[in-house]
Amino acid sequence: MKRKLQVLLSLVCTAVLFSSCASTDTQKENVTQKEEGRKVNEKQSNLDVLNPIAYSDVSGIKLEPGSYISIIGKSNNGEFWEEVKAGAERAAEDLNAALGYKGEDKIKVNYSGASKGENIEDQINILDEELARNPVAVGIAIIDSTACEVQFDLAAENGIPIVAFDSGSDYKNIQAMCSANNSEIGKTGATKLASVLDDTGEVALFVHDKESTSAKLREEGFLKEIQENHPNIKVPLVYHLDDLEETAKTIASERNKNKKEGEKDVLPEEITQTEAIQYVLKKNPNIKGCFSTNISANEELLTALEGEDRDLKIISVDGGESQLQALKDGKVNGLIVQNPYAMGYATVISAARASLGMGNQAFIDSGFIWVTKDNMNKKTIKRMLY
Secondary structure, three states, X not given: OHHHHXXXXXXXXXXXXXXXXXXXXXXXXXXXXXXXXXXXXOOHHHHOOOEOHHHHOOOOOOOOOOOEEEEEXXXXXXXXXXXXXXXXXXXXXXXXXXXXXXXXXXXXXXXXXXXXXXXXXXXXXXXXXXXXXXXXXXXXXXXXXXXXXXXHHHHHHOOOOEEEEOOOOOOOOEEEEEEOOHHHHHHHHHHHHHHXXXXXXXXXXXXXXXXXXXXXXXXXXXXXXXXXHOOOEEEEEEEEHHHHHHHHHHHHHHHHHOOOOOOOOOOHHHOOXXXXXXXXHHOOOOEEEEEEOOHHHHHHHHHHHOOOOOOOEEEEEOOOHHHHHHHHOOOOOEEEEEOHHHHHHHHHXXXXXXXXOOOOOOEEEOOEEEEOOOOOOOHHHHOOOO
């Protein structure tokens, strides 16, 4: 009887031990975060796809108390930029918790962006103001790849490192680039559009601008993929949103030639983006599909198609409420959704590392996912949407 009791007690103790170990394993991360004063990050899955993964971690980054990091986006509005801001602010929160900084000692991260949309003059003014605050580093999504070099030179002279995110430039002193692989985004857009068109027909490319690196790389990636691997697809139309001024002149000239006696002249500045897109599509009646390189380009395209009797297959870049609704409604066939939260987080980490002379990976990939009406409610996809 005594022997049986000893065996029973041994089994109970073993069960308790394994239960305790399992509990410890599942709670390990939460305990670590509590010890550091950090809250559990509900968007950790966004950070887990960063490559290198080290840019999801604040360990070893020992910034001085009160350090100031400036993050400058292309815009102060829109869901994409709100996600960037949230990621950047979370990185600051994690740094402060890890270093035990409170009150005036806290590391400060400030996000700012052009209030007039993606306006280069507005961004340059913001950059001037931020450099005057003497940050330890600046992270910037560059609207025009050639426009900020004077400010970048000034930053270098004052020992302020620059890292880029979303859209960079060829400026030699940029310490790191944090973004999705924009060439791969363009390539993916081409392969997906080719697939829904059974690899044949004419397609159009709608690009958010001619000046930013992100726009150039997506356009180049798309065209290269079509040229090299889809011989039965032709691209007769590439329209950039900043082509509006020239296109408007053409439209105004044609309308004025055909106007009736007594009618006022049509002025180019009266022509809207909607009219310009409708005009270029009308000039290309055989187009069966379109690739739009971001949410701005896609919203303009969808607005232009309202009331038009054309059934176009559309692949677009970016998430957000309007994009996901267009996907649900069947107006868009698929979305290439970036990871702006991780982009913002990694930008702060790379900026902090640059300020400390720790060195950085030249390119930090924040990743993207392919979203369709069929997969958008899957857990692995849904947690990455914004």
